[in-house]
Amino acid sequence: MRFLRRSLTGIFLLSMTLVLLAWAGNTVRSAVEARLGQEPRSFAQREREFSVNVLTLAPQSIVPELTAFGELRSQRTLDLRSATGGIVRHASDALVEGGAVTAGQLLLRIDPVEAEAALARIRANVQDAEAELRDAERALDLGRDELAAARAQAALRDQALARAVDLQARGVGTAATVEEAELAASSAAAAVLTRRQSIASAEARIDQATTGLARVRIDLAEAERNLAETEVIAAFDGTLSDVTISPGGRVTANEMFARLVDPSMLEVAFRVSTSQYARLLDGAGNLTPAPVSVALDASGVNLTALGRITREGASVGTGQTGRQLFAQLDAAPGFRPGDFVTVRIAEPALDDVALLPATAVGSDQMILTVDADDRLQPVPVDVLRRQGDDVIIAAGGLAGLTVVMERSPLLGAGIKVRPIRPGVIAEETAQMITLDPDRRARLIAYVAEGQMPDEVKARIIAQLEQEEVSFETVERLESRMGS
Structure with a gap:
């Protein structure tokens, strides 16, 4: 009997469980069908605006600046x-x-001991050569006197021969006397010839003595120079x-x-590309003496000096490219040969151009301009120079356009923007609005169902539950709900 009662109780409980499960399943099915049968919620679509920094493009004359790196050298070493x-x-x-x-x-x-001894020896040789020259000159003088005496003796012998011949012709003299006078005259003529040979030898001796003196004087000058050196x-x-x-x-x-090394006469040697070098040439193809500025950053202390380009390298050099240029510096206090410096060269001025940030020009050589409806329009530009973080573009026909300063992947043609001009501080005053219950409930439900961190959800929900809510917060949430 007890077994039967327990069995019936178990069957009853099982039946009740099955009934409850069926009722719960029916409730869930009804809720799902009701949910699926509802019309989808729709929210007002708001066009998203982006705040962009802009500037007004104004044509001007700009002196481009070319930057290179070089090494200081001394012009006098x-x-x-x-x-x-x-x-x-x-x-x-x-x-x-x-x-x-x-x-x-x-x-x-x-x-200087060895040099002084050599100089003393050379000076003694000079004295010997001078004495030899004087002796040769005296010998020449004596030879000339002897020649004059021999010529006088020959003249007397000729006169004696003439008298002997005259006496023989008158029959007074003899043939032996004439022959004796002829022999004496011949001996006198031979003596004259001998004296002339002596004079020639004396003159040759003078020439040799003069040459020898010149040689030792050269040796003397060399010895004096060696001593001075x-x-x-x-x-x-x-x-x-x-x-x-x-x-x-x-x-x-x-x-x-x-x-x-003369540190006051410095020049800088630097290398530029071929295209940069071509911009430094004048109409005749000659290098212009363009002004340069040299800077040396020494532990935060920036040393600067000015100068001008003076010449260019004769050849490119093995394994090198571009052109090597040299610029002479004016006053350059603090600089030393061997310093590695930054060189800035002023190129010829460009007219009717504009200076823009490099971020304003895309890789397609286009800029984004803002039209009267605050929408972006792409405009092609001609980039003339790139220097640092800026670019120089030709401004012909672009004057007065409002240009976006920083491009991003989110910006493109037709997008509505909120321009922010430089020098204007935007006073962003938080606008507070009062939400109606339905709108507040939709926003809270969206935040609660969203995939945000719990602390962020709690903070935003706390803001939405207040009486007045920031218009920016509401606009941001509704823009996401409508996307």
Whole structure:
């Protein structure tokens, strides 16, 4: 009996469970059918506006600026070398790395003992050569006197021969006397010839002595120069670098021991592309002396100097491109040879052009302009130069247009925008509105069903539940609901 009662109770409970499940399923089915039978909700569609920064395009004359990088050099650099070898006996206190020297200052003195001894020997040789020349001149004078005496003797012998011949013709003299006079005259003529040969030898001796004296005088000048070259003198005002010598050291002939650099005569060498180089040429194809500005950023301290382009490289160079240019600097305090600097070159001025931010021009060479209805219209432009974050465009026919300063993928033709002009501060005052119950409920339901973080949902719902709600918030939510 008890088993039967328990069985009936179980069957009753099972039946009730099945009834409840059927009733719940029917309720869900009815709710779904009612939901599906409702008309879809529709919300007012609002056109989205984008705030854009704009400017008014105004034609003007602009001097484009070309930027390059270069290295400073000194136009006057001298390698200091020792013309003779020896031990350094004296070195100037300024003969150190970075030492400042003046023109004519003694930098180095090499031991002059050998040069002085060689000079003394050459001077003795000069004295010997001068003595030899004087002796040859005296011998020539004596030879000339002897020649005059021999000629006088020959004249007397000729007169004696003439008398002997005359006496023989008158029958007074003899043939032997005439022959004796002829022999004497012949001997006198031979003596004259001998004296003439002596004079010729004396003249040749003078020539040789003169040549020998000239040679030893050349040796003397060379010895004096060698002695003078034991002292190294600064040729101009400058600063020393690459110093490798000190007192007591030994140098060899033609050894470089320092380099003298003039830091006041600086130039900058820089390289530009071929197209940039072509813009620096005049109508005749010659390089223009364009002004340049050189800047060196040294730990936040910007050193600047001005100058002008003076010349260009003779060749491009192996593995190089473009052109190498040189610009001479004016006053350049703080700069030193070897500094890596930024060079800005002023190109010839461009007329009827406009300066725009580089972000205003797209890759298709188009800009976006704002028409009278605050809608965007693309306009093609001719980009003449790009310098830094700006571009220079030809402004012909574009004057007065309102141009978008920053393009983005969201902007395109026909899109409505809210222009913001530079220099105008937009006072955005939050506009508060009062929502009707239905509108408030729709917004709260949309936020609650949306896929936003819980804290964001709570914050927005709290704002919507207030009596007055920000118009911007409502507009943003309704624009999303209608999208």
